[in-house]
Amino acid sequence: MIGIISWFLLFLSVQCIDIVKNWENLQYTRSIDLSKSYIKETVDIEAINIDDKPNGEYYFHIPDGLNNYNISLISGTFNEQLAILEFQEISNKLYKFKLPIPIASKSNAKFKIRFIYMDNLLPLPKSIELGDVQSLLIKINQFNFNAYNTKNYELNFEGLTKGQNMDIINDNYEIDENECNFDVPTIEPRIEDKSYKFGPVEDIPPFSIKPMGLLYDHNRPLAKALNLERSIWLPSSDINKFQIEEYYELTNVGANLKSGFSRVDWMKGKYEGMRNHWGYSHLELPTSIENQFDNYYFTDKVGMVTTHRLIKNFLVFEPRFPLFGGWFYNFTLGWDQNFGESLKKLDDDTYILRIPLINSGIDLTYKNVNLNFYLPENSQFINISSPIEFKSITYDNEKSYLDVSEGHNKITVNYENLFEDLSKVDVLIMYKFTKASYWWKVLKISSFIFTGLISYYLLNLINLKID
Amino acid sequence: MTSTTKLKVLGINIETIKLLLQVIIFISIAGASISSRLFSVIRFESIIHEFDPWFNFRATKYLVNHSFYDFLNWFDDRTWYPLGRVTGGTLYPGLMVTSGVIWHTLRDWFGLPIDIRNICVLLAPAFSGLTAIFTYFLTTEMKDSNAGLLAAIFMGIAPGYISRSVAGSYDNEAIAITLLMATFYFWIKSMKIGSVFYGTLTALFYFYMVSAWGGYVFITNLIPLHVFVLLLMGRYNHKLYTAYNTWYAIGTLASMQIPFVGFLPIRSNDHMAALGVFGLIQLVAFGDYIKSRIPEKQFKTFLTVSMILIAGLGIGGLIGLTALGWIAPWTGRFYSLWDTSYAKIHIPIIASVSEHQPTAWPAFFFDTSMLIWLFPVGVYLCFQDLKDEHLFVIIYGVLCSYFAGVMVRLMLTLTPIICVSAAIAISKLFDVYLDLSEFWHSSSSTRTKLFTGLSKLLVLSSFTYYLFFFVYHCTWVTSNAYSSPSVVLASKNPDGSPAIIDDYREAYYWLRMNTAEDAKVMSWWDYGYQIGGMADRTTLVDNNTWNNTHIATVGKAMCSSEEVAYDILKQHDVDYVLIIFGGVIGFSGDDINKFLWMIRISEGIWPDEIHERDYFTERGEYRVDGQAPKAMQESLMYKMSYYRFHELFMGRDAVDRVRNQQIPIQNAPELSVLDEVFTSTNWIVRIYKVKDADNLGRDLKKASAFGKNSKKTRIAKKPKIDLRE
Known part of the structure; x- marks a missing residue:
């Protein structure tokens, strides 16, 4: 009974938003980039305000309606990058954004919306031989799942070498099937400018759905970090260095090996040095001016891993064994980084640190990321600023070397579904660390040592001789 | 110091300088013994070596993640499938408890949350420093502090001991040798002065040893043997009585607290010697008392009758109890100590272990270098003095020489006594040849002085060379033979770079x-x-x-x-x-x-x-x-x-x-x-x-x-x- 009620409430929450059809899409172009292990989609919309009065809001639904993937990031610009759009999530995958200026009746506006989603690629067949080429199936709505009428619609797939589309049956729609429009024209694909195109088609009614599958060759691994613990250890003294340690739980969500892993086949095929093989054997981490991976190290639960090298612009790491679909590997990477420009002193005691959200491996996606800041002992956390939304923030203390009071202040910020490009995004943290609290710690440690020495001296005064 | 005129150098009391020098030498010895064990950490990484240490490491992790009682009651269903293993009851917990205590102390008291792996890896080198110190004390009891310092440095770097105590070889022996030396030192001390205090310390270290290594049986037999020989030589005195009884009573009761040992001290034949000597010393004490009270002739009759009675009762009891199954039969490992081909025929599992093979002759030189030929000299010098404590060195030396010849791994127990004897020998030699006082005191002719001086120079320089060569040999052996973790193997790339x-x-x-x-x-x-x-x-x-x-x-x-x-x-x-x-x-x-x-x-x-x-x-x-x-x-x-x-x-x-x-x-x-x-x-x-x-x-x-x-x-x-x- 409770299940039915909650289902009904959920249904209402999706359905209750009564979107006024005050826009009409003159042009609606979807471009889907399939070259990576996640999907980058760009939607170009040119819309006209068909209302009588000026309108400053547009409802945008991630154009799918098939509820089977996770959104990482959504961003958009208005009229050729004139302004950045701010999205507000109304319900599951339905966003509203406010335009910088209301658009007059019968006037046009252009939006470019980009979003990234993941966990939507399925290896087909699920298990293949070492020498086979991996094919991925993406299930997608061939049309645009949108609240407004669309005059002209196009769909492009990019970044694939070979593909074929197939009809699929979908029985897991996001909204009530009665609301959807399944009566859609049949459109044939064509190849143009190295991309796979559908359309243009005219006059698409709102919430049009036609599930389609695209099976394409993708002989690269689908590497995913199921968990990433990124820990930033800030020093309490004035040295110009801080430490970063990252713990990864890696997997490959691509195709499985049909039989066991055969070293002979792996050696004979020379897959180790191949860039285009679906076995994940190299993790590449780009260096930057700020981060040169000083004194870096790789370890896992059985000790040091020595298969790594720093080559031009990249730190390349080979896991102990290549990862095929369903295989796992955990490791820890640590290094020192100079503060350089990333730490600013606002006043005598207040600091602000800028740090990339992640330190991304090439073509790597992340399921769950904990960004941990270990502020010096006796410091005070003030605020944190993240350009993308985090799921939660927690405060804790953790004792490290020579922590004699509460221990380091630990701030954990949790994110989900990140991808490689978010390494360009910085998180700012502001904290207070006074000279007095620093000296208090020094004093406390030295008084402990002093007490120890004095007690030793006093104990020595007691005569225990029995000879 | 009883003399009223104290010697002074640059206005500083010579005793102070001596103390300072000793402290510096100790620090250097500890530094040398620890650092020579770090080859593998520097070359590879901080990693647990070989096979057994991995179990000890796993058990230590279990201990620090659970309570002590959970550890003692640990039933491990992840080994010996489907039987499982009563791990808590079948291990010597001393090593794990030591690491656990260090881990907790550093973490809770000193604010140093060091990873348990690093503590386990570095435990053996740290204890080797302590071994050197206890060897110093033991040898000092045998001769003087000069011999003590020499023994300490020998012990610090002798490959025979290093082989079992490099960083990462987290095995029971890592701490057991330290405890062996400590127990022996306190035993000699208590035996010499008849002190209950030192006897108790001996027992406490013995208990620690029992908790740490199955080789404790060596102490259990060596001390009674020492006492037995002293009794045979008619060297019974009240000091010996006090020392032995204190050690035996407290030590045995304490050792029975270890679950793996339990009632073995009164049941296993390995322990019968200690029990027998305990009985014997009571009888001797009683006899001693009787002797002081009755005339000699009557005493002789009393002695004969009681000897026959006791021998008959003792042998009969031993056979009877073994037959009844009350006391355990001799173990296979024990037989293989006496008959080297026993294991090969009867217990292939013991023979299959490479460290249970008989020792090859070159191994003695490999593991102890020049000490091996100084060892008999030291034993000979002990015979010259033949005080009670020297007898200990002789017995220990003779017994262990045999055992080390039978099983490679027992080289480890022989090494300390080789170091002690060799130190006694070299120190005696230096006592004589470094004594330059005759040059300005004696009235002998210049010619005699010249020849004496030359011969002294020759002997001293050759021994300086030997000592130098010894250090070189030890370092080479440690670096090349004993510093491989065996989990990771060293190799070379085609271009010659290490891989x-x-x-x-x-x-x-x-x-x-x-x-x-x-x-x-x-x-x-x-x-x-x-x-x-x-x-x-x-x-x-x-x-x-x-x-x-x-x-x-x-x-x-x-x-x-x-x-x-x-x-x-x-x-x-x-x-x-x-x-x-x-x-x-x-x-x-x-x-x-x-x-x-x-x-x-x-x-x-x-x-x-x-x-x-x-x-x-x-x-x-x-x-x-x-x-x-x-x-x-x-x-x-x-x-x-x-x-x-x-x-x-x-x-x-x-x-x-x-x-x-x-x-x-x-x-x-x-x-x-x-x-x-x-x-x-x-x-x-x-x-x-x-x-x-x-x-x-x-x-x-x-x-x-x-x-x-x-x-x-x-x-x-x-x-x-x-x-x-």
């Missing part, structure tokens, strides 16, 4: 990451502890070797044909089989080289089914090439080792680089009951998955043959293009 072979960890980590958490892994027992420690998976047998039949079962599976082996694998729920194969890179410590032991051990249990002879050629050779006997070629071990090995050689005959034998391509084995699931980079570790029973109820050989045939027909259909032309 490491990390296959073990690669495969173990693969198991840990990519198999079900409750997967059962079968391998030869050598790798049991490593699989438990690194792969964290259930094993059938491990280095504890408590159940010979279970080990023989694994051996049987390895040396039988696929059909026989499959039944064993299925009966034991085995999911994966792990083997070590060195044929690709020439790693000689692989399973094919250990194979004969598997055969011998299983033959011991199933003499009707397994015959060692079947695995040799008719000419009695052990071969894996084309002439390998049928039993060999059909054994699971052979098949697993060489499965798809030929494909590396592009259609030519495969070459096994360990045994330097060519394996013809037609001998390429096929596997039908196992699937290859992982092979490490250099092929050292190969892991196979046990196939499930066939869906159609066929036997797996037929099923896999059918699978192969169907594949072939599909390929055969392909080249039809030719026909079109």
